[in-house]
Amino acid sequence: DAGVIQSPRHEVTEMGQEVTLRCKPISGHDYLFWYRQTMMRGLELLIYFNNNVPIDDSGMPEDRFSAKMPNASFSTLKIQPSEPRDSAVYFCASTSPRGYGYTFGSGTRLTVV
Amino acid sequence: KQEVTQIPAALSVPEGENLVLNCSFTDSAIYNLQWFRQDPGKGLTSLLLIQSSQREQTSGRLNASLDKSSGRSTLYIAASQPGDSATYLCAVTGAGSYQLTFGKGTKLSVIP
Numbered sequence: 001d002a003g004v005i006q007s008p009r010h011e012v013t014e015m016g017q018e019v020t021l022r023c024k025p026i027s028g029h030d031y032l033f034w035y036r037q038t039m040m041r042g043l044e045l046l047i048y049f050n051n052n053v054p055i056d057d058s059g060m061p062e063d064r065f066s067a068k069m070p071n072a073s074f075s076t077l078k079i080q081p082s083e084p085r086d087s088a089v090y091f092c093a094s095t096s097p098r099g100y101g102y103t104f105g106s107g108t109r110l111t112v113v
Numbered sequence: 114k115q116e117v118t119q120i121p122a123a124l125s126v127p128e129g130e131n132l133v134l135n136c137s138f139t140d141s142a143i144y145n146l147q148w149f150r151q152d153p154g155k156g157l158t159s160l161l162l163i164q165s166s167q168r169e170q171t172s173g174r175l176n177a178s179l180d181k182s183s184g185r186s187t188l189y190i191a192a193s194q195p196g197d198s199a200t201y202l203c204a205v206t207g208a209g210s211y212q213l214t215f216g217k218g219t220k221l222s223v224i225p
Binding site: 031033042043045048050055056091093095101102103104105106107109 | 145147149154155156157158159162202204210211212213214215216217218
């Protein structure tokens with residue numbers, strides 16, 4: 001298995017632009033998570049899905065953020081409009097039924113200028 | 114709300130030394146605890162997963178223990194090597210949720 005795949009690896013965009021981050025979970029994993037990592041706040045859960053359905057989006061900072069999972073093998077995290085304070089590393093992770101640990105992607109480093 | 118604390122925030126040791134990293138959590142009602150390693154600019158690599166019913170897990174030179182009642186876990190690294198230099202993150206899964214709550218990590222430097 002290729003693991004959790006995220007794209008792009010790096011994204012630099014101007015303030016106000018729309019940004020879309022992509023994730024392909026491990027086949028067979030039915031939970032998918034989006035995390036954000038910053039120096040100040042560490043790793044924070046933004047949203048997670050179970051069987052493609054959003055379960056908890058309480059970590060999504062504001063309405064500018066949205067996430068979708070149209071099928072079991074693909075998820076997106078969209079920021080519109082982007083702001084400099086959104087600059088962070090965004091990680092996607094997936095897991096099978098609880099107890100087997102979580103696998104993280106390599107992350108997308110987002111810089112909003 | 115679950116809170117995870119890792120002490121120390123940074124640690125520097127000479128090569129060959131044995132070391133212990135500490136993790137504490139405020140809510141003992143956890144399902145499991147996982148230790149990760151993160152290299153600079155990279156993603157998270159899972160090292161060890163301990164179920165709440167277990168007391169420890171071992172993988173090579175790594176040994177992780179769990180004392181759920183006291184809300185503590187330790188990661189023991191034997192005979193440290195420069196290649197062990199990285200940030201080590203502890204994370205717990207709550208018994209009533211599916212999300213991982215992370216500590217802020219311990220940055221380890223092993224000096225040759």
